[in-house]
Amino acid sequence: MIEERLVLKKTAIEKINELAAALMEMGTLIAPVQEAVGANFKTIENPQEVSLDFYNTVLSPKFVFFPQTENFLSYQIAKPFTNAEPVELAITPVFLFGVRPCDTRSFAILDRHFEASSIVDPYWRKRRENATIFGYAFALDTPPDNADFYSMLGIHAADTEGSDIFMVRNDGELLLKSITSKGEQLLSELTLLQETSSDDENYYTEYLARGREYKTRTLCLEQETAAGKFEEIFYNNDFWGKTASACLSCGICTFVCPTCYCFDICDETMFKKGTRRRVWDSCMFTDFTLEASGHNPRTNVFQRLRQKVCHKYSYSPRKYDVISCVGCGRCVRSCPVNIDIYSIVSSALKI
Amino acid sequence: MNGKSCCGDIETAGDKMTGFHEIEERLKSEAFRLLQAGEVSVVLAYGKGTDERHPVPFAALTTADVENIVFNEHCTHNMARYLLRYPSGTKIAVALKGVDSRAVVVLIQEGKINRDNLVILGIPTNSMRNQQNGQIIDARTTCGIANPVLFDILLGEEVHEATVASPYDVLAPYEAMDEDARWNFWKTELDRCIRCYACRKACPMCYCDPCFIDVTKPRWANKSPQLAGNLMYHLTRFQHLAGRCVDCGECSRVCPVAIPLYLFHKKVAKDCEEMFQQTAGMRIEDKPVIVDFRVEDSDKILE
C-alpha cells in the first residue's frame, strides 16, 4: 500500500529557520510572519522571520495562487495601432508553509471553480502546479477561537486533505509527514530533517485521531439542506433585512475569505503604457453589478449580503457540489461590525 | 467601575462613570418606551453578537427587539453611520456616545438629517475598549470627548476626567519628523492598503454615492492596490473629510491591515482648528469650515 511509503521526518522548532533557509534555496518560500496586525503569509526574505506561533493568519493564503493583481497583458498605446503582448507568468517552485487545515481545503474548493467545465483558468492552474503545500495542524491543547466553525464544514483540526506535507507539533519538535508523492520526494531531499522513531509515528497517528474529536462551534449541517434552505428563504426580505441591518457593505469579508474569488479585469494605463490585469473585486461593493445601462440588480445592502451568503451555501453546492466556506472565521474576526456568517446560517436553518 | 466588565480592570479613572449595566438598562427602557409610544419607528443601538466582546450594531424595530439590546465597553461602533440608511422623515432614536454625537451634529449641519426626526440617547463614557486589542479608547486614537455634545436623553452621569490632555498630543513625534521621514512612514503604511474600503464604509461622514474613487470618468486611481492609487484614495479622502472628520477613530479600528488613519485625520482636524478657529461637529449652528469662508481669512494659511 501507499501508506507504507509515506515518510515521517522531524525537526526541532528552533531549527525551522534552517528548514526555511533550505526551502528558500529550492524556490520561493511563503510562510507566516508576525506583523503588527497579526500573522500573515509573506514571501520570506529572511528565514528568521518564519514563525509557527500563530493561531491563523489575518489574510488567507489564497493570494499565493490567486494574487490580488494578476497581469494578463501589457500594451503600448500608439498610432496607428496599439500593440499588446501577453505578460509571461514567471514560475519558480513555491513552498507554501504552515497552512491550517481549513485553508488547505479552500484550495480544493477553488480548484473546482477555476478548473470547472471546459475552461480552465491557466493562471490558477500554473500557480497551483508549482506549489508544494505544508499543512499545519491546529494546536489541540488550547481551545479554538470563538469565530471559527470549521467543524461544521466537516474539517478536522488535523485534516491532512489538500496538503503535500502535513506538519504536527510535538512540544519542541515539528513532525513532517508526506501526504502526496510530491511531498514525499521533497521530504527525502531535505537532508537536514531528522529521522523519526516509532514513538513519533504513534504521536502523529494519535494526533490525527485527536484532531477528529477536537471541535469548534458547530451544528449539524447537510449540504443539501443548506442549499435548499437558502433557496427557500431567498425572498424572505425580513430575514435578510435584519441580517444586513448592521452590514457596512465594505469588502473585508470577501478579501480575507479563502474561498471568495470574484475579480474585475481592468486596463490600467500610465504614460501610454498599460497592463490589463485582474484585480480582486467584491460582491459587497455597490458597483459590482452596475450595468452600462445604469441598471443595478443589487442596490441594497441586504441584496449584496444575501448574494454572498447564498453563493457560499446554496449556489456553490448546486453548481460545484461543495459549500464554498471553510469555517476559518476570518470574516467574523475581521468584520468591523461583527457580522457572523455562522449565526446567519444557524438562524436561517431555524426558519 | 460598578457595572459589569468582561475584560479585567480599567486603568483610567472611569469609576465615576455610570456603569455599563445601568446604561444598558436605561437604554432598553427608553427604547421600549419610545417604540411603544410610537415616537420613533426604529431605535439604533447595539445588539448581542457572537459573544460579549463582539456586539453588533442593531436596529430595534419593535418592542420585542428591545430584549436584544446590549451595551458594554465593546460597543465602539459609531451609530451615526446608519442614520442615512432610512428614508428621510423616518423618526429615529439613536444611541450616541460623545464622539458619535459630533458626527450627528455634522450630518445635521450638512442637511443630511433633520434634528426634529431624531431622538438622541446620549451615553457619557470614557471607558470604551478596542475590540481588537482590548485597549481603552481615549484621546490617543480619537477626540476623547466623553460626553455627548447633543442629546435629548442622557443615559448616565456626565464624565469629567480626561486621560490625555489634548487629542493632538499624539501627533507630536510625527510633526517633529522631517518631510522625508514622514514620507517614508506614510509610504510604508499606505502601501499595505488592500482597498477593501472599510474605512470609508465605516465612516459616518463618507456618504457620497458614488465615491470619487469608484468613478470611471475621470478614473482617479487604478483599482489594483498599488501605492499611487492608495495615496490618491487616502489623501483625497483626508481632504474630503477636512473640517468634517470628528475623530471617532472608527476608520482605524476597522482597518484589516492596521493603517493608523486617525493620525492623519487628527492632523487635518488640528490644522483646521488652528486656521479656522472652529472644531468640527460641536454646534449645529456652525457651518463646516471647508464649505464656508471669511473675507478676513488670512493669506498666511497658504504659507
Next chain:
Amino acid sequence: MDFEPKILGIACNWCTYTGADLAGTTRLKYPQNLRVIRVMCTSRINPSFIIRAFQLGADGVLIGGCHPGDCHYNTGNLYARRRLAVTKKILNFAGLEAKRLRVEWISASEGNKFAEVVREFTAQIRNLGPQTKFKISP
C-alpha cells in the same frame, strides 16, 4: 545633467491667466518651466488635480487666482483659499515639501508680478530638486 523643474500652473481665467498674457505681451522674461492650465476660477481646482500633477511628475504646482474680494464670481477664491490651505497641509503631512505648492493672487494688470512669481518659484523648486516622492515611475 542640469535639473529643469517641471512646474504646473493652474491659473484663473479672469485674473492670473490674463496677467500671464500681459506678461507675454509686454515681453517680460520668465522661465519656461511653467505649463499653464486655465480654469474659470480657483475654486474649480479639485485638490485631486494637485495630487495627480505630482503623481504625473510635476516638481511644483503654482496656482494663481484673483485677489480676495476681486473674484469674478464674488466668493470663489475665498472658498479656494481655505480648501487649498488644507491641501497644502495634507501634502506636507504626507511628506511632500510644502514649498512645492504655491498659491498666489495675481490680477489681470499684474504682468510684472506674474513674471516675478514664476521666476521666484522656479528658483525655489530648482533648489528643492526633483520631486520623486509622489511621482509614479513609468
Next chain:
Amino acid sequence: MIANNPYMPVLVEIADVINEVDTNDIKTFRLIFLNREDEAKFVYRPGQFAELSIYGKGESPIGIASSPTQQGYLEFTVQRAGSLVPGLVTGALHDLGAGARIGIRGPLGNSWPVEQLENKNIVVVGGGFAFTTLRSLINYMLDEKNRSRFGQITVIYGARSPGLLLYKEELTAWEKRGDINTVITVDKGNESWQGREGFVPSVCKEVAPSPDNAVAVICGPPIMIKFTLPVFFDLGFSRQNILTSLEMRMKCGIGKCGRCNVGSKYVCTDGPVFSLAELDDLPHDF
C-alpha cells in the same frame, strides 16, 4: 507562454462602421480577423456574444449581430453607453472608424438553441436596441441552406420611432420575402412613416401568433418584456417555449469572475439565453 489563454484577445480590423439610428448612438461595426487561424477558431452560433476590447479602456461583452452563415466577417451593433454610467469601451469604440484595430475574445455563452427550434414555428419579438442577436438568429434561419429546417417565421419588431429601427435595409428586404412574416411597429411615427404604430405588446396581441408547435424568442427592454409576456401566456405559449436573453454585468465571460452569478448559474457561460421556465428556477436577482 500560456497556450490557449482564454483571457487573451485576438486582433480584428474594423472594415466598416454603419450608423444605424438617427440619434447616432448605435452603430454596427463590421470586423475582419487579421489572422486566418483566429477566424477559423471563431466558430459561433446565433445568440452568442464576444468581449470586444480596446487596450487602455477595457473589455465589453457585446452580442454578435451577424449570422454564422455570413462568411468572412463579424458584425456587432453597439450602443454608446453613457447616459447613467460612462461607457469607456463603447465610447471609445464609437470614436473609431474603418481601419482601426481592436481585440476580440470569444465566442462566449450559450446560443439560441437552434436544434431545439428545428421544425418549429418561430415567433421572434424584439424591442429597440435588443434586436441584435435576434437579427443573427433570423438571418441564420433565412439562409437558404437552413430555411427548410424551420417552420413559419414571424418577426415582430418595434422601436420608439422610425429613426430608431435597426437594420432598416434588411427589414425592408424581409418584408418583401414570402417565407417570413415581418411586422414592424414604432411607438410614434413621423410624417414619412407609412407603417404600423403601436407598442409591441399590443401588436403581438393583434398578430396573435399561434402557440401550436411554436417557440417565442423575446428580447427587449424590461418594460416591453413585462407587458409582452402576459400576451404570450394568454395566447397559450408555455414557459418552456418562451426564450429570452439575459443582461448582466460581465467581465471575464468564461464563468470565472463571479460577476454575472445568478443563483447557481453564470449568465456568461450558462446563458445568456434562458427559457422562462429556467429563469423561474433562479432567484430573481438580475
